[in-house]
Amino acid sequence: MPAAEQARIPRLKTREFRYLQHYFYQLTGIYLPDSKRELVEGRLARRMRFYRLHQYTDYIEILQQHPQGVEVQELINRLTTNETYFFREPAHFDWLKNYLQTYQKTQQARSKLRIWSAACSTGEEAYSLAMLCSEHLRPELWQITATDISEDALQQAKSAVYEQARIRKLPAYYMHKYCLKGVRSQAGNLRVAPEIRRQVDIQYLNLMSSYPVHWGNFQIIFLRNVMIYFDLESKRQVIEKLIRHLAPQGYLILGHSESLQGIVHPLKAVRPSIYQKCVA
Ligand SMILES: C[S@@+](CC[C@H](N)C(=O)[O-])C[C@H]1O[C@@H](n2cnc3c(N)ncnc32)[C@H](O)[C@@H]1O
The missing domain is CATH 1.10.155.10 (Chemotaxis receptor methyltransferase CheR, N-terminal domain)
Incomplete structure (x- = not known):
């Protein structure tokens, strides 16, 4: 210059x-x-x-x-830093697969499985969760809620259109089954299929603000790769709020490089970066 x-x-x-x-x-x-x-x-x-x-x-x-x-x-x-990709940190998806298999056998007649992708960025995490749920449960038995603070990121999440180059971590099986190839002006892009999109409710939410009254409980909350940007006080506040929306026995999943160290909480670690709520 x-x-x-x-x-x-x-x-x-x-x-x-x-x-x-x-x-x-x-x-x-x-x-x-x-x-x-x-x-x-x-x-x-x-x-x-x-x-x-x-x-x-x-x-x-x-x-x-x-x-x-x-x-x-x-x-x-x-x-905000919006880096994300499909099936990021695959161990969490292996864990979820086991959870869904058990859920399918034991819980089917009960309430709907609600999973929250908190800080979903451009949507890859939420759609990965949805593809996995779709493999194991009938659509009426589950729903994904996806939230973020970046409107730009949410706009892309809602469009569900991704450049083929960015989708490289998506296993071929899911790509063929749950994505549509763009043609003409959309050549080189993939769009997540409608049956997956309609299971994912995408909304704006600042994790530091108060959550909507009707927010309800989730059996699983993914809060991955966002607390790395928070100091201890912000982490403490977010965890306190989030836990109120975690169902009894529900699971909180953090990114592999994150932990709840320094925070008082009613969760027990069941695996590295996976916590379960032990109280009602
Ligand atoms: C690195 S991305 C993580 C995306 C995904 N969870 C993953 O693990 O791949 C972090 C996201 O957190 C969001 N974020 C940061 N602060 C937030 C806040 N206070 N409330 C909601 N989202 C926030 C950012 O906008 C960004 O999209």
């Missing part, structure tokens, strides 16, 4: 970064460490160009003046 152009790129000053750090933490529970300063600057550069701003103080003013405004959501869309 020419030096003159480089010089025009607004720089995020320390006090501006501190403000955004605090603001974003209050908003999402995500703590942006100092090492992320350049990343924040890079991810917000397009917003600065969009508003033709030369200093981040003016951008911060937009956020302050419109606390319910679109820019707050844009900030969330830009600063």
Whole structure:
């Protein structure tokens, strides 16, 4: 990039970064460490160009003046990390397969199996769960709820369209059975089949806010690869809220690199990163 152009790129000053750090933490529970300063600057550069701003103080003013405004959501869309893929951390899906086989034998006449993909990002986790459920249970016996804080990610989750290159972790069996190949303008894309899509209810939810009154209980909650971005206090708050929506004997699944260390909770570890609620 020419030096003159480089010089025009607004720089995020320390006090501006501190403000955004605090603001974003209050908003999402995500703590942006100092090492992320350049990343924040890079991810917000397009917003600065969009508003033709030369200093981040003016951008911060937009956020302050419109606390319910679109820019707050844009900030969330830009600063969340949405990396995900189909059947990520396969050991959890092996565990779920066993769970579903037992469920099928023992629970069929009882209530519907509800699974929550909390922080579902662009939907791959929720659709992987749905494909597995579909292998074992009749559609009326189960439902997946998928939530996230990024509207951009949710939009893609709702479209259920994925570039073929991004679908590489999806086993061929599921791809052939549950995906439709795009043609013409959609060539190179796959779309999750309607019988899977209709089992997945996709909604906006900030895990740090209060949850809808009718939210109800889930037998299994997947909360994977989101708490890595939280500090201990945010983790504590989210776990406390989530557990209220975990059915008695229900399971909470975390990402392999996450744990409940430092948090008081009524769960017992049944496997690495899999916890069961022991109290009603
Ligand atoms: C790395 S992705 C994980 C996706 C998926 N669970 C997985 O394991 O592949 C993390 C997701 O958490 C979401 N997230 C971060 N903070 C959140 C919050 N406070 N409430 C809801 N979702 C949040 C982000 O938008 C992002 O899509």
